[in-house]
Amino acid sequence: MSEVKFSKEHEWITLEGDVATIGITKHATEMLGDIVFAELPEKGSNVEKDGTAGVVESTKAASDVYTPVSGEVVDTNQAIVDDPSKINEDPEGAAWFFKLKMKDQSEMDSLMNKEEYDKFAKESAS
Amino acid sequence: MEIKKTSLNKLHQSNNAKFVEFAGYEMPIQYSKGIIEEHKFTRSHSGIFDVSHMGQLFIYGDESLTEELEKIFPLDLKNLKQNCSKYSFLMNEDAGIYDDLIITKIEEGYLIILNAACKDKDFEILSNLLGSKFKMNLDNNRSLIAIQGPKSVEILNSIINGVDQLNFMTGNWFNSDNQKLFVTRSGYTGEDGFEISITNDKAEKFVENLIEKGAKLIGLGARDTLRLEAGLCLYGHELDINKTPVEANLRWAISKSRLSNGGFIGSKKIMNQMQDGASQIRVGIKPEGRLIAREKTKIFNDTDKQIGEITSGTFGPSVNGPIAMGYVDKEFSKVDTKILLEVRGKKHPANVCALPFYKKNYVKGVN
Incomplete structure (x- = not known):
């Protein structure tokens, strides 16, 4: 599996072959608070880089989930729809959101590595 | 304008509060455990809420003050016993609501x-209504602390002996640690609890004492989910200057004895609406599934006609599902009426339901 990359919209992404797994970062869940609702893209649909690909809602507000890369949705994580609190428990592990079959892997190049993201998250939080 | 802080601001900070601006005040929205845990802790144990941003208005006077206030509020204040509280409204001539409030008759007024x-x-x-005849004091020197939940009576009584003798919606002055506190048995969570008016200089120590006895600080986030589960209105959402108490389904708060003769501000409109009914009315709404319908969500019937709007909507931690309140046209206000909620461009099924979502535990028959 590839190195974990991160987007400015607080998604994480890993790549295995041409299939990317995408979720939201721990930092994002801390900003959102208790997540109580998740909506995922439909399997078989196509999503575009930086477009919306789902929604999460906390007790406070709704937030769009964006996809950091383009592709066809090949799998979604029903477990987090059934029990959205799983997202707070393990956001960067078991609570992945969706898997995409990527069209253009060079889209990964512009994303941040862990160190860059941590710095970005720290700055955007203050 | 500079943001105002309550006398508990430092205590909130040291308890890792996340702050928001609310009505010009820096207030805690939540602490480190988060809204759901804070909500559940209040329902099972005892939560402390800093509500010092709220106004504490003392009006001093005797029977002549009662007479003047009866011209303003839809209450039978003449027959209200000393130390008893009533929920009411300040209205305009059209019965539009300027504010909803709790009024308590005290020895001084x-x-x-x-x-x-x-x-x-x-x-x-x-x-303007009362003129200069009565002394009025919107007291900025006092903080207001709420303690809510089943363990609150035991905790508070260990600090202020005798509060366990108060019935719900009554209050009294108490002496504790050489200070005069006004305590009412009341709240905004659907739980048994108290609200304590205390001078600013004593507030922090008092709350620290409550924490030592096992109560925990709770933010405005959980205050909102708790009140919504209890079916209680929030000004600026369910209530505003364009809504009347009858439309808000709060007729119970209008004293029956005042309805025959009126004589309070807005009485004409209220009496008309009581007779003819209001065209829109506040209802409880339960979306099907897990979908949350927030404030301003449009409500439709099955023929695509808009019939209302959501005024508050969230996830109810004790209900373990989404809950909402809103206004619908009268003919759709019956419990179990099927309605549709437009969220992110799609219409989702929901049902009109009875309030509250969560059963209350008020203490009535202590003495």
């Missing part, structure tokens, strides 16, 4: 608890 965002305007309106 009346104590009125006002919403933070409305309190200065309320003071101006009441000053």
